[in-house]
Amino acid sequence: MQDKDAMVLDPGCGSGSFLVRAYHRLRELKGYPRETRGMLAYAYHQELLDQVYGIDINQFPAHLSVINLAIQNPRARIKTVNVLVEDFFNIKPGITTLTGFKSFTAEGAQSTVTLPPFFDAIVANPPYIRQELLGGSEKETIKELIEGEYPKKLFIGSAPREAKDAVVLNKQSDIYIYFYIHGLKLLKDEGRLGFISSNKWLEVAYGEPFQQFLQENTRILYIVEFDRAIFPDAEVNTAVTILEKEKNRPKRDSNLVKFIRVKKKLGMDTLIQLISEMKKSYEDDDIRINLAKQNQLAPGKWSIYLRAPSVYQKIVLHSKIKQLGEVADVFRGPTTGWNDYFILPIEKAKEWSIETKYLEPCVSSPKKIRGLAFSQENVSEYFLMVHEAKDTLKGTNILKYIDSGEKLEIEVTRGAQRGKRRLYELETVKNRKPFWYSLPQFAKPLILIPKLVDKQIQVIWNKAKAHASDLFYYVIPGKDEDALVILGFLNSSTGALLSELYGRSYGGGVLDLKVYEAKQIPVLDASKLSTFERSRIDRAFEQLVEVVELRCKAEDDLENVKSKERPSVGLFESEAKKKLNEALENESKAREQLDEAIYDILGLTSEERRQVEEGLRELQQIRRLRTKT
Numbered sequence: 001m002q003d004k005d006a007m008v009l010d011p012g013c014g015s016g017s018f019l020v021r022a023y024h025r026l027r028e029l030k031g032y033p034r035e036t037r038g039m040l041a042y043a044y045h046q047e048l049l050d051q052v053y054g055i056d057i058n059q060f061p062a063h064l065s066v067i068n069l070a071i072q073n074p075r076a077r078i079k080t081v082n083v084l085v086e087d088f089f090n091i092k093p094g095i096t097t098l099t100g101f102k103s104f105t106a107e108g109a110q111s112t113v114t115l116p117p118f119f120d121a122i123v124a125n126p127p128y129i130r131q132e133l134l135g136g137s138e139k140e141t142i143k144e145l146i147e148g149e150y151p152k153k154l155f156i157g158s159a160p161r162e163a164k165d166a167v168v169l170n171k172q173s174d175i176y177i178y179f180y181i182h183g184l185k186l187l188k189d190e191g192r193l194g195f196i197s198s199n200k201w202l203e204v205a206y207g208e209p210f211q212q213f214l215q216e217n218t219r220i221l222y223i224v225e226f227d228r229a230i231f232p233d234a235e236v237n238t239a240v241t242i243l244e245k246e247k248n249r250p251k252r253d254s255n256l257v258k259f260i261r262v263k264k265k266l267g268m269d270t271l272i273q274l275i276s277e278m279k280k281s282y283e284d285d286d287i288r289i290n291l292a293k294q295n296q297l298a299p300g301k302w303s304i305y306l307r308a309p310s311v312y313q314k315i316v317l318h319s320k321i322k323q324l325g326e327v328a329d330v331f332r333g334p335t336t337g338w339n340d341y342f343i344l345p346i347e348k349a350k351e352w353s354i355e356t357k358y359l360e361p362c363v364s365s366p367k368k369i370r371g372l373a374f375s376q377e378n379v380s381e382y383f384l385m386v387h388e389a390k391d392t393l394k395g396t397n398i399l400k401y402i403d404s405g406e407k408l409e410i411e412v413t414r415g416a417q418r419g420k421r422r423l424y425e426l427e428t429v430k431n432r433k434p435f436w437y438s439l440p441q442f443a444k445p446l447i448l449i450p451k452l453v454d455k456q457i458q459v460i461w462n463k464a465k466a467h468a469s470d471l472f473y474y475v476i477p478g479k480d481e482d483a484l485v486i487l488g489f490l491n492s493s494t495g496a497l498l499s500e501l502y503g504r505s506y507g508g509g510v511l512d513l514k515v516y517e518a519k520q521i522p523v524l525d526a527s528k529l530s531t532f533e534r535s536r537i538d539r540a541f542e543q544l545v546e547v548v549e550l551r552c553k554a555e556d557d558l559e560n561v562k563s564k565e566r567p568s569v570g571l572f573e574s575e576a577k578k579k580l581n582e583a584l585e586n587e588s589k590a591r592e593q594l595d596e597a598i599y600d601i602l603g604l605t606s607e608e609r610r611q612v613e614e615g616l617r618e619l620q621q622i623r624r625l626r627t628k629t
Contacts, residue, residue, distance in 0.1 A: 001025055001029075004026060006026065006120035007116045007121075008022040008052045008053065008122070008123065009115075009123075009183075010022070010053070010054045010124050011088040011182075011183060011186075012088065012126045013054030013055060013056050013062065013124075014056060015065055015068060016054060016083075017068075018125070019065055019068070020068055020069060022123065023048050023072055026051055030047075032048075035073070035075075046080075049070075049078060050080070052082065053083070053119070054082065057087050065081075066081045069083070087141075089142055089178070093118055093185070095115055096114040096115075098111070099111045118188035119188065119191060120191045121192050121194070122186065123193075123195070124195050126179035126195060127176065129176075142156070143156045146169075146178060150181075153166055154167050157170075167212050167216065170206035172205070172206040173206045174200070174206075176198060177201060180197075180210070180214075180241075181210075184217060184245055190246065191244070192245075193218075193242070193245070196239075197241065198238060199237050199238055204504070215294060215297065215299075216252070218243040218245055219243065219246045219255040220243055220294060221258065222260060223241050223257065223260065224261075225240075225260070225303075225306045225307075226240075226262045239306075252294055252295070253294060253295035254293070254295070255293070255294040257294050257305075258289055258290075259291075259306045260287065260288070260290075261288040261307060262286070266287065283309070288309075290306070290310075292305055301517070301520070307622070309611040309612070311611040312497075315494065315498070318603075320524055320602075322525040323520050323521065323522060324518060324520070324522075324523045325518075328447070328477040329475070330473055331474050332473055332515050333468040333469050333471065333473070334439050334467070336383075336428075336439060337428035337429035338410060342384045343381050343383060343469065344381065344382045344384060349382050353397045355397060355398055358384065359382035360382060360466075361464055362383040362466050363467075363468050364469045365469065366450040366458075366471060366472070368381070372459075372460060372545045372548050373463050405437060406422065406423070409422060442474060444462075444465040444466070446462055446465070446477065446480060447460065447474075447476075447477070447490075448462050448472045449472060449473040449490070449513065449518055451472060452471070452511065452512055452513075453503070457490070457511065459475075459490040460472075461483070461541075461545060473518050481526075482526035484537065484541050485537050486524075486526070488594055488597070488598070490521070492594050493595045493598075493612050494598045494602070495523070496616050499513065502517045502520055505622075511623055524537075524598070533601050536597045537598070543590050544591060544593075547583065548587055551583040554580040554583040555580060557580075558576040558580050560576075561573050561576050
């Protein structure tokens with residue numbers, strides 16, 4: 001805010017922190033002293049108060065805003081403080097409305113506030129309310145307002161056929177998205193909006209149409225994200241977004257968006273100077289600034305520009321790189337509806353004497369896999385795989401098992417229809433074809449990607465060609481012989497870095513990959529590699545699989561010889577520890593060889609290789625710090 005006459009609005013003002021800061025910013029721009037007495041005190045104070053407006057849906061925080069503004073000069077008498085108790089989505093430019101307080105003027109009339117036609121600056125920390133917590137009437141009010149403010153250009157959920165170029169907002173959008181959109185309608189041309197909000201719009205699907213809306217209506221000036229270490233108590237991962245309303249398309253298109261990640265605490269003056277003066281991408285131990293031309297930003301994972309090291313662009317633009325979804329089919333494993341019934345441990349299958357033709361090897365959880373390969377000898381579970389009618393199964397043990405399933409009652413604890421229900425009545429089961437007990441028949445994958453990742457992603461070589469539950473993504477390359485290249489790349493430091501960038505932080509600091517994100521992960525295109533490059537990756541990955549298996553065995557051996565009575569050391573424990581350390585050292589060397597094979601193909605310099613490895617460690621550390629969502 002640079003204009004001393006600016007009109008400022010906080011549409012979710014709470015107790016008034018932003019309004020008080022706006023008050024003092026205006027005071028500084030006008031050159032007024034912090035404390036004055038007499039008639040000047042009244043004139044200065046009221047003049048500043050007349051330029052700041054606050055709205056809050058709840059009376060108590062709005063009342064605090066009034067108090068906090070009034071006491072900025074407690075000696076001065078005042079006529080009005082422009083704070084409303086109102087739903088922001090009921091606010092229109094220039095309206096006169098009751099304050100919402102039980103207050104009266106000196107003449108005995110109820111107090112009112114008249115809003116200016118437009119504001120010069122709008123600042124807020126809008127409420128973070130997930131869309132599923134909004135009532136039906138609230139959703140309808142927002143829909144009518146937003147679509148009415150941007151006729152034929154913006155819709156929620158769906159658009160009429162004739163509105164071909166309209167932006168269609170995802171119905172899953174949380175309420176803060178609508179605060180941005182309605183806020184921009186109250187802003188004058190070239191006015192600025194600055195919000196602290198959830199950063200989800202930068203990385204989830206509902207953010208993409210919103211990103212398109214911003215590109216078509218604003219100059220996106222700054223998007224700033226602070227590491228968790230700076231605000232450790234924050235309950236929602238946030239970003240600061242500063243926009244300038246702009247009708248002129250050439251100005252929007254030529255704008256350079258500054259994506260800023262603040263790694264360490266910096267003085268406000270230092271931070272403002274750095275981000276405002278920087279004309280090219282920059283990084284040091286305190287801050288990362290990535291610049292991107294606004295018209296070259298495709299809606300999608302904009303969070304990457306905040307978190308990726310500068311080598312990222314070189315990797316993804318390499319001629320031998322494609323998205324995983326372009327070189328393989330990627331889809332989620334089947335949802336059984338009730339794992340305890342449809343996934344049978346070997347012992348249960350034997351107990352029921354189920355015919356082997358109705359059983360398919362499977363793995364139900366990443367926790368069931370140790371190492372990087374899943375082989376036939378690791379199989380301990382089966383999918384129930386039956387696609388025949390019951391009347392053709394007479395005299396079989398599988399029919400007895402199906403009959404038992406039809407008597408099974410399940411306690412449903414989520415959703416609209418809770419309580420006890422038959423297994424075949426469950427929403428995820430009842431509409432199956434040809435029969436309720438028929439799991440879908442998917443092709444068997446050579447590669448399995450865990451949906452949730454704790455430490456570092458481990459992409460599994462499915463040597464057993466087993467099926468997997470919906471905790472995995474199936475990856476089926478166009479050619480089977482390309483599988484090792486994909487596996488090698490995704491298990492390298494480069495692949496792990498890209499997985500961190502394309503996924504998102506989940507509860508407990510876990511990496512969560514959605515299927516569309518997994519499809520977008522850049523990987524090496526095996527068809528573009530030379531015979532030598534392919535064989536080098538294949539050999540390096542196979543070597544890594546082998547040494548990881550030996551490390552797992554060494555861990556088991558150590559566990560078996562540990563003394564049950566602490567702190568005494570078991571007879572063979574020292575030798576087992578030595579073998580484990582050797583195994584860990586061999587694994588480290590094998591990982592280095594795989595990394596070097598990838599780096600060489602991508603033509604990375606020693607500095608760029610350092611960026612990959614340091615960037616990976618950094619992202620994993622940030623993710624683990626983000627233990628709240």
